[in-house]
Amino acid sequence: MELLKEIQSVFAKAEVARIYFGNQNILLEQQYGFTPGNTRFAEGGCCDEINELEYRLMENYWGERFKFGGLAGYCHGGKTGLMAVAHHIPEADGQKNLLLLAGPHIGFHRGQWGKVPRKGQTGITASCGSLATVLQTGYAAICEKSDDRLDRQQQSVEQLLLPYLEK
Numbered sequence: 001m002e003l004l005k006e007i008q009s010v011f012a013k014a015e016v017a018r019i020y021f022g023n024q025n026i027l028l029e030q031q032y033g034f035t036p037g038n039t040r041f042a043e044g045g046c047c048d049e050i051n052e053l054e055y056r057l058m059e060n061y062w063g064e065r066f067k068f069g070g071l072a073g074y075c076h077g078g079k080t081g082l083m084a085v086a087h088h089i090p091e092a093d094g095q096k097n098l099l100l101l102a103g104p105h106i107g108f109h110r111g112q113w114g115k116v117p118r119k120g121q122t123g124i125t126a127s128c129g130s131l132a133t134v135l136q137t138g139y140a141a142i143c144e145k146s147d148d149r150l151d152r153q154q155q156s157v158e159q160l161l162l163p164y165l166e167k
């Protein structure tokens with residue numbers, strides 16, 4: 001809990017994920033009628049395996065997830081992915097719901113933001129590595145990059161963040 005308090009000193013509303021998601025799941029059912037029977041869960045988070053525990057927690061509650069995301073927690077599935085998942089929504093009690101969970105993730109380790117230790121590794125790694133790479137690359141170098149068909153997700157993230165890097 002010391003770790004949580006340290007994080008809350010910067011993000012006052014931060015919670016342990018299983019408590020946050022558990023509360024949100026109950027709220028969604030009690031206030032809006034979302035149930036596993038009438039809801040398709042879609043996840044648009046970063047593909048970093050460090051997030052898998054939370055995705056599985058949600059998947060265990062809501063059922064199999066539609067994978068909508070990719071690097072940096074951006075919904076790379078786009079309009080085509082949204083159209084596809086819209087056709088996968090179950091109906092019960094006159095309701096059809098789509099629950100899309102998405103967003104970036106930032107590691108925190110011993111006072112350092114954007115860092116995490118990983119199983120079987122002695123060093124500390126970036127988290128989110130995609131976002132850290134954008135920051136390291138910088139505005140000028142991203143502007144000079146040419147199209148790379150083998151790195152489309154990262155290029156999308158770079159283009160999305162470019163106006164913020166310029167500032």
Ligand SMILES: [Zn+2]
Nearest residue numbers: 046048128129
């Ligand atoms: Zn990431």
